[in-house]
Amino acid sequence: MIDIPEEIIGHTEEFTQERVNQYAVASGDHNPIHIDPEYALTTPFKATIVHGMLVFGVLAEMLVGQFGESMMRGVSLKVRFRAPVYVGTIVFPRAKFRSDSTESGLRIVEYRISCADQQGTIFVDGTARFEWV
Amino acid sequence: MAVDITALTPGTQLTRNEFSIDDEYARRYLAVVNPHYSAVRDWVPPHGIATRAVLSLLDSLSLPAGTVHVSQSVTSHAQANLGSIFSMLTTVTQTRVVRGYLHIGLSFNVYDNKCDAETLILQGDTVVMVPLETDQEL
Numbered sequence: 727m728i729d730i731p732e733e734i735i736g737h738t739e740e741f742t743q744e745r746v747n748q749y750a751v752a753s754g755d756h757n758p759i760h761i762d763p764e765y766a767l768t769t770p771f772k773a774t775i776v777h778g779m780l781v782f783g784v785l786a787e788m789l790v791g792q793f794g795e796s797m798m799r800g801v802s803l804k805v806r807f808r809a810p811v812y813v814g815t816i817v818f819p820r821a822k823f824r825s826d827s828t829e830s831g832l833r834i835v836e837y838r839i840s841c842a843d844q845q846g847t848i849f850v851d852g853t854a855r856f857e858w859v
Numbered sequence: 860m861a862v863d864i865t866a867l868t869p870g871t872q873l874t875r876n877e878f879s880i881d882d883e884y885a886r887r888y889l890a891v892v893n894p895h896y897s898a899v900r901d902w903v904p905p906h907g908i909a910t911r912a913v914l915s916l917l918d919s920l921s922l923p924a925g926t927v928h929v930s931q932s933v934t935s936h937a938q939a940n941l942g943s944i945f946s947m948l949t950t951v952t953q954t955r956v957v958r959g960y961l962h963i964g965l966s967f968n969v970y971d972n973k974c975d976a977e978t979l980i981l982q983g984d985t986v987v988m989v990p991l992e993t994d995q996e997l
Contacts, residue, residue, distance in 0.1 A: 748891045751887070752887035752890070752891050754914050755917075759924065759926075769990070778928030779906075779910045779931070780892065782906060782909075782910075783888075783907070784893070786906035797905065798902060798905070803933050805930065805932070806930045807927075810927070852932075
């Protein structure tokens with residue numbers, strides 16, 4: 727039986743420029759808005775921002791930490807990037823239980839997921855939906 | 860051939876593109892996304908596949924520097940095999956201009972071609988906003 731906690735608390739994550747640069751190499755996404763402070767100055771953001779998919783990955787990994795390999799199939803993650811995460815930001819990934827039901831023989835579990843800073847600014851939020859046999 | 864992104868309209872299907880995921884990609888991706896996790900995994904999580912898929916998609920559109928991600932959804936349907944060649948079918952779902960940015964919505968399916976038959980691995984929806992006045996390409 728899979729444990730369904732009321733809240734899942736991820737690791738506190740700091741997005742340093744070094745980590746963002748490493749992500750650019752790992753993912754192949756070398757958009758200068760993420761890795762080139764001089765270029766970023768010419769944009770409306772005025773500073774480098776973290777790849778959205780890196781923040782997405784951090785949220786998803788929080789769920790992997792809780793649910794393990796059951797994340798491989800039957801999971802749906804939907805997020806909106808509400809505000810740019812500037813390089814240097816420290817965020818707190820969280821998931822809050824929303825519902826647990828049964829549909830067509832499947833167990834459907836939903837969480838609200840988010841990444842916010844210490845001041846409560848929400849950078850990314852959305853839902854995680856699991857369908858388990 | 861370069862895609863004229865200003866000419867994209869909802870319903871347009873993009874040319875099928877392919878990408879692969881190997882051990883090296885998986886190792887590097889997981890090391891930076893989750894440095895707290897030290898155990899070795901022999902599987903790639905759906906967000907790792909989605910990351911590779913989205914990059915392949917954005918590369919195929921030759922989007923300019925300064926393009927920013929607005930939203931993302933990913934639904935995983937089956938386990939992906941490391942070393943597989945994945946193919947993607949993508950459809951434009953929305954285009955609109957907001958404050959100097961072109962917002963492009965893209966819906967994609969990712970298939971694993973390792974077996975004889977294609978297996979649907981993952982579905983995703985991506986919205987990006989693209990600066991309309993730039994001369995620098997990614």
